[in-house]
Amino acid sequence: MTPESTPDTPRAVDGQRSPSAVRTAEYPWIHADGRVTFAVSAPSARTVELKPPGQESGLAAGQVLPMIRGEDGTWTVTTPPVVPGFYYYWVVIDGVPTNDPNTETFFGCGAATSGLEVPDPGTDFHDLLDVPHGEVRTRWFHAATTGTWRRCLVYTPPGYDDDPGRRYPVLYLQHGAGEDERGWTTQGRANFILDNLIDRGEAEPMIVVMNNGYALEPGEVPATPPYTPEQNARLLDSFRDLLVRDVVPMVDAAYRTVPDRRSRALAGLSMGGRQALSVGLTNPDTFASVVAFSAAVFDPLDPETAFGGALADAEAFNARTRLLWLSAGTGEQRFDEALTSMESVLSKQGIRHQTYRSQGTAHEWQTWRRSLYNVAPLLFRD
Amino acid sequence: MTPESTPDTPRAVDGQRSPSAVRTAEYPWIHADGRVTFAVSAPSARTVELKPPGQESGLAAGQVLPMIRGEDGTWTVTTPPVVPGFYYYWVVIDGVPTNDPNTETFFGCGAATSGLEVPDPGTDFHDLLDVPHGEVRTRWFHAATTGTWRRCLVYTPPGYDDDPGRRYPVLYLQHGAGEDERGWTTQGRANFILDNLIDRGEAEPMIVVMNNGYALEPGEVPATPPYTPEQNARLLDSFRDLLVRDVVPMVDAAYRTVPDRRSRALAGLSMGGRQALSVGLTNPDTFASVVAFSAAVFDPLDPETAFGGALADAEAFNARTRLLWLSAGTGEQRFDEALTSMESVLSKQGIRHQTYRSQGTAHEWQTWRRSLYNVAPLLFRD
Numbered sequence: 001m002t003p004e005s006t007p008d009t010p011r012a013v014d015g016q017r018s019p020s021a022v023r024t025a026e027y028p029w030i031h032a033d034g035r036v037t038f039a040v041s042a043p044s045a046r047t048v049e050l051k052p053p054g055q056e057s058g059l060a061a062g063q064v065l066p067m068i069r070g071e072d073g074t075w076t077v078t079t080p081p082v083v084p085g086f087y088y089y090w091v092v093i094d095g096v097p098t099n100d101p102n103t104e105t106f107f108g109c110g111a112a113t114s115g116l117e118v119p120d121p122g123t124d125f126h127d128l129l130d131v132p133h134g135e136v137r138t139r140w141f142h143a144a145t146t147g148t149w150r151r152c153l154v155y156t157p158p159g160y161d162d163d164p165g166r167r168y169p170v171l172y173l174q175h176g177a178g179e180d181e182r183g184w185t186t187q188g189r190a191n192f193i194l195d196n197l198i199d200r201g202e203a204e205p206m207i208v209v210m211n212n213g214y215a216l217e218p219g220e221v222p223a224t225p226p227y228t229p230e231q232n233a234r235l236l237d238s239f240r241d242l243l244v245r246d247v248v249p250m251v252d253a254a255y256r257t258v259p260d261r262r263s264r265a266l267a268g269l270s271m272g273g274r275q276a277l278s279v280g281l282t283n284p285d286t287f288a289s290v291v292a293f294s295a296a297v298f299d300p301l302d303p304e305t306a307f308g309g310a311l312a313d314a315e316a317f318n319a320r321t322r323l324l325w326l327s328a329g330t331g332e333q334r335f336d337e338a339l340t341s342m343e344s345v346l347s348k349q350g351i352r353h354q355t356y357r358s359q360g361t362a363h364e365w366q367t368w369r370r371s372l373y374n375v376a377p378l379l380f381r382d
Numbered sequence: 383m384t385p386e387s388t389p390d391t392p393r394a395v396d397g398q399r400s401p402s403a404v405r406t407a408e409y410p411w412i413h414a415d416g417r418v419t420f421a422v423s424a425p426s427a428r429t430v431e432l433k434p435p436g437q438e439s440g441l442a443a444g445q446v447l448p449m450i451r452g453e454d455g456t457w458t459v460t461t462p463p464v465v466p467g468f469y470y471y472w473v474v475i476d477g478v479p480t481n482d483p484n485t486e487t488f489f490g491c492g493a494a495t496s497g498l499e500v501p502d503p504g505t506d507f508h509d510l511l512d513v514p515h516g517e518v519r520t521r522w523f524h525a526a527t528t529g530t531w532r533r534c535l536v537y538t539p540p541g542y543d544d545d546p547g548r549r550y551p552v553l554y555l556q557h558g559a560g561e562d563e564r565g566w567t568t569q570g571r572a573n574f575i576l577d578n579l580i581d582r583g584e585a586e587p588m589i590v591v592m593n594n595g596y597a598l599e600p601g602e603v604p605a606t607p608p609y610t611p612e613q614n615a616r617l618l619d620s621f622r623d624l625l626v627r628d629v630v631p632m633v634d635a636a637y638r639t640v641p642d643r644r645s646r647a648l649a650g651l652s653m654g655g656r657q658a659l660s661v662g663l664t665n666p667d668t669f670a671s672v673v674a675f676s677a678a679v680f681d682p683l684d685p686e687t688a689f690g691g692a693l694a695d696a697e698a699f700n701a702r703t704r705l706l707w708l709s710a711g712t713g714e715q716r717f718d719e720a721l722t723s724m725e726s727v728l729s730k731q732g733i734r735h736q737t738y739r740s741q742g743t744a745h746e747w748q749t750w751r752r753s754l755y756n757v758a759p760l761l762f763r764d
Contacts, residue, residue: 022493023596024606044477046428095426098480105487105494111404112487112494128522128531138518138567140510149510161636164546185520214405224406254543 018103020086020117025102028116034081036118040091040100043073049092050077053109056332058362059087059116067091083331084120085366086187088113106187110178110225115187124196126189126369131199132158136191139254143246145238147218152247153181154255155191155208157198167256169263169380170207172243172287173372174272177225177296181212187365193373203376209251213272215242240279244286262322265379267291269368270335281307281324289323289379293371294335294363301342303349314350322382325375327356329367354378400485402468402499407484410498416463418500422473422482425455431474432459435491438714440744441469441498449473465713466502467748468569470495488569492560492607497569506578508571508751513581514540515574518567521636525628527620529600534629535563536637537573537590539580549638551645551762552589554625554669555754556654559607559678563594569747575755585758591633595654597624622661626668644704647761649673651750652717663689663706671705671761675753676717676745683724685731696732704764706735707757711749713742736760 014032021028027039042048048067055062060079067075088108090097099105105112137154157168173190175183184190190208197203215238216222223231243266252259266280266287267273273295280290303311311317324346328339339355346353356374361367396414403410409421424430430449437444442461449457470490472479481487487494519536539550555572557565566572572590579585597620598604605613625648634641648662648669649655655677662672685693693699706728710721721737728735738756743749 024492024604040478042476042478046476093475093478093480094424094428096422096424096475096480097483098475098478099487099494101479101493103494105481110406111483112481112485130524130531133522133531136520138520140515142512149512149515222406 016119018117019119020104020106020115021102022104027102028100030082030118031078034084034118035078036082036116037076037078038067038091038100039074039076039102040067040093041072041074042069042093045069045075045093047092047094048075050079051090051092051097053088056334056363057087058083058085058331058364059089064092082116082118083360083362083366084118084123085361085364087116087118087364089116090114107182108179108187120366125373126193126196128192129196129199131195133195134158134160134191134198136185141246141250141254143215143242145217145242145246146215150212150242151181152212153185153210154251155185155194155210156255157205157207158195159205160207160256164256167258168205168207169265170209170251170255170257171376171379172209172211172247172264172266174211174213174266174268174275176268176270176272176294180214181210184208184210188369188372190369190372193369194376197373197376204380206376206380207251207255207257209247211243211247213239213268213275215239236275236278239275240283243279244283248286261285261288263288263380265289265291265323267293267372267375268295269293269371270296270363273297278307281310284310284320288321289325290321291323291325291375291379293327293368294329294332295326295338295342296335297342298334298338301345303345303351306345311346311349311351318350318352321352323375323378324351324353325356325378326353327358327367327371327374329358329361329363331360331362332367335363398501400499401501402486402488402497403484404486409484410482412464412500413460416466416500417460418464418498419458419460420449420473420482421456421458421484422449422475423454423456424451424475427451427457427475429474429476430457432461433472433474433479435470438716438745439469440465440467440713440746441471446474464498464500465742465744465748466500466505467743467746469498469500469746471498472496489564490561490569502748507755508575508578510574511578511581513577515577516540516542516580518573523628523632523636525597525624527599527623527628528597532594532624533563534594535567535592536633537567537576537592538637539587539589540577541587542589542638546638549640550587550589551647552591552633552637552639553758553761554591554593554629554646554648556593556595556648556650556657558650558652558654558676562596563592566590566592570751570754572751572754575751576758579755579758586762588758588762589633589637589639591629593625593629595621595650595657597621618657618660621657622665625661626665630668643667643670645670645762647671647673647705649675649754649757650677651675651753652678652745655679660689663692666692666702670703671707672703673705673707673757673761675709675750676711676714677708677720677724678717679724680716680720683727685727685733688727693728693731693733700732700734703734705760706733707738707760708735709738709740709749709753709756711740711743711745713744714749717745
C-alpha cells in the first residue's frame with residue numbers, strides 16, 4: 001500500500017485529533033474513515049519518514065512511509081485506514097528515528113516513544129467515563145532480590161479508602177518487552193477498564209499491582225536485546241524471585257488484600273505473558289489464577305516438562321488452578337499461531353483453560369485492553 | 383564558550399551516566415569535572431546540534447552547540463562544566479528539534495522533552511534514600527469549572543494508611559509554564575524531598591496536591607504561547623476557580639485533611655509562582671500560607687492595588703497570613719531581580735515575609751527543589 005501525497009486539511013473533513021496528541025497540536029489527525037495524517041515541520045530536512053515498530057504492530061503493515069514536503073517545509077503523510085488501537089511510531093528525520101513533537105511519548109521499545117491512539121467508534125470500555133474512579137498509586141519498595149529500591153504502580157478500586165474494614169483480591173499485571181510498570185495504566189488504561197467494569201458490577205473490586213518486569217541481581221549489568229536463551233532464563237528467574245519473595249509480601253503488608261493463593265492472579269502481555277505462565281504455573285502456592293495475553297511462547301509445549309512439569313498431572317492441575325486464561329489478536333499471526341498450538345496441547349492434556357481472540361487487532365494495546373476487559377469479570381469469582 | 387571536538391571515552395574517565403538516561407544508554411555522560419558529553423547516532427544527517435531551552439535554563443548559557451560527526455556516524459559534543467540540576471534540551475537533526483533517544487522525556491516546554499539530570503556531589507536531599515516513603519497517588523476528579531474530568535497527583539506521607547485517625551495539612555504545589563501536574567514528582571522529586579525531611583522530623587507530615595495549572599472553561603480553545611495579557615488573566619481566573627471551588631473541596635472530602643485555612647498552603651514555580659501569589663493572596667479564607675519560587679511577576683508591585691489590594695493593610699495582612707515565602711536562583715537574573723523588587727516593596731509596606739536564594743542555580747528544577755526543601759520545614763509550624 002502507498003501513502004497519499006495530498007492529505008486533506010483536518011478542519012475540512014470529519015475526524016479528530018489523536019487523543020494522544022499534545023495539548024495544542026493539530027496532528028496526528030484521524031480521519032472519519034480511519035486514515036491518519038501525520039505532519040512534522042522540517043524545512044531543512046532532506047527526507048522525513050513515518051516508521052512503525054514492525055509488521056506485528058499493525059500500523060501501515062509495518063512499512064516505513066515516506067512523508068512529502070509541503071512548500072512551508074511541513075512534511076505530511078496520510079496512512080491507509082488504521083485498525084483502532086494504540087501504535088508506537090517514530091518520525092525518521094534524515095535517517096534518524098525521532099519522536100513526533102505533536103505527540104505524547106510512552107515508555108515502549110526501551111525508550112520514550114511516540115504513541116498514536118486511534119479511537120474505536122462506539123467503544124468506550126477503556127475510556128474515562130462518568131463513574132467512580134480508583135486511584136493509581138506509585139509506591140517505592142526495597143527489593144532484596146535486586147538490592148535496590150524499586151517503583152511499582154498499584155490500582156486501588158473506588159471506595160478503597162471509604163471502607164477500612166474491606167479486603168480485596170489482587171491481580172498482578174505485567175507489561176511487554178521494552179515497556180515498564182507505567183505501560184498498563186498509560187497505554188493500557190487498565191484503571192479505567194476496571195473502573196468501568198466495577199461500576200457495572202461486572203468485575204470484583206480488586207487491587208491491581210504493576211511492576212517493572214526487568215529485575216537485575218545486585219551488580220548485574222543490563223543486557224541489550226535481543227537476549228540469548230541464557231539471558232532470558234536469568235531474566236525470568238530474577239523476576240520470579242522479585243515477584244514471589246519481595247513484591248507479594250510487600251503488597252500483602254501495605255494494602256488490605258485477601259492474602260491467599262485463591263485471591264491472587266498473575267497476568268501479563270507478550271514477554272509478560274511468558275513471565276505469567278512461567279512464574280504463575282510454577283508457583284501455585286502463590287497464584288491460583290494465571291492469565292497470558294499474546295504470550296511470547298513459540299516453542300511447542302511438552303506437557304510433561306513445560307513450566308516445571310506443572311501440566312503433567314491434569315487432574316491435580318485442574319484441582320488447584322482457579323483460572324488459566326489465554327488470548328491473542330487475530331492480527332498478530334505469530335502469537336495467534338502460538339495460542340493455537342498451546343490450546344491443542346492443553347486440550348489433549350485435559351488441562352482446563354479458556355481462550356479469547358481479539359478480532360482484527362495486532363500486537364498492540366487494543367488486543368491487551370480487550371483481553372483485560374474480557375478476563376477481569378472471570379477473576380476471583382466462581 | 384565553545385564545545386570540545388573530541389569527547390573523552392566515558393569508560394576511560396571518572397564520571398557517570400546521566401541518571402535520566404534510559405536503561406541501557408551510555409550517554410549523556412557526566413564527567414567528574416561537570417562537563418557533559420552527549421552522543422547521537424545520525425549517519426545520514428548533515429548537521430546535529432545540542433539545543434538548550436534558553437539562556438535562563440542555565441545549560442551551556444543557552445547556546446546551541448554544534449555536535450561533531452565521528453567516523454561511525456555518531457555525533458558528539460561535550461559541554462563546558464554544567465551547574466548541578468535538571469535541564470530540558472533537544473537534539474536538533476538537520477534543523478528539527480527532537481528528543482535525545484538516550485534520555486527519558488519529561489513533560490516540559492509544552493511537550494515530552496528530553497531532560498538531563500546533573501547530580502550535585504554530596505547532595506542527597508532530593509534522592510530516593512533508605513527511609514520510609516509516601517505514595518504518589520493519581521486521582522481523577524470532575525471539575526465544574528472546566529466541565530471535564532481532570533487528573534491530579536496527591537502525595538500522601540509515610541504512614542498515611544497506618545493511622546486512620548490522623549489528619550494532615552495540605553500543600554497545593556504548582557508547576558511552571560509548559561509543564562503539567564507530573565512536573566513536581568518527576569522533575570522536582572517533591573515526594574523524595576518530603577520523605578527525607580519527614581524522616582528526620584524536619585517537616586510536618588503533610589499531603590501535597592499537584593494540579594495542572596492550565597484550566598479552560600467549557601468550550602474554550604487552548605491558546606498558544608506567548609499569551610496576551612487578556613489570555614493570562616483568563617488563565618489565572620479559571621485556575622483560581624478550579625482550585626478554590628473544585629480542587630480544595632474535593633481534596634478535603636477524599637483525604638484526611640485538616641480542612642481549615644491555617645492548614646492550607648499554596649505554592650508554585652515561575653508561572654505557578656504568579657498563580658500562587660495571585661490566587662493565594664486574594665483567597666485568604668482558603669490559604670493562610672503563600673509560597674512563590676521564581677515567580678513570573680515582572681511588573682513592579684503597587685502595594686495599594688497588587689493582588690486585589692491584599693498588601694494595602696500590612697497589619698491586617700500580617701495578622702491573617704501564616705507565611706509569605708519567596709525565592710529565586712542567583713543564576714536566573716530576571717527572576718532574581720523580580721524577587722529583589724518584590725522584597726523592597728514588601729519591606730517598605732511592612733509586610734512580613736521571608737526570602738531564599740538558591741546559589742548559582744538558574745531557571746530550572748534544582749532552584750525549585752532547593753526552595754521546597756527550604757520552605758517545607760516552615761510550613762504548618764509556628
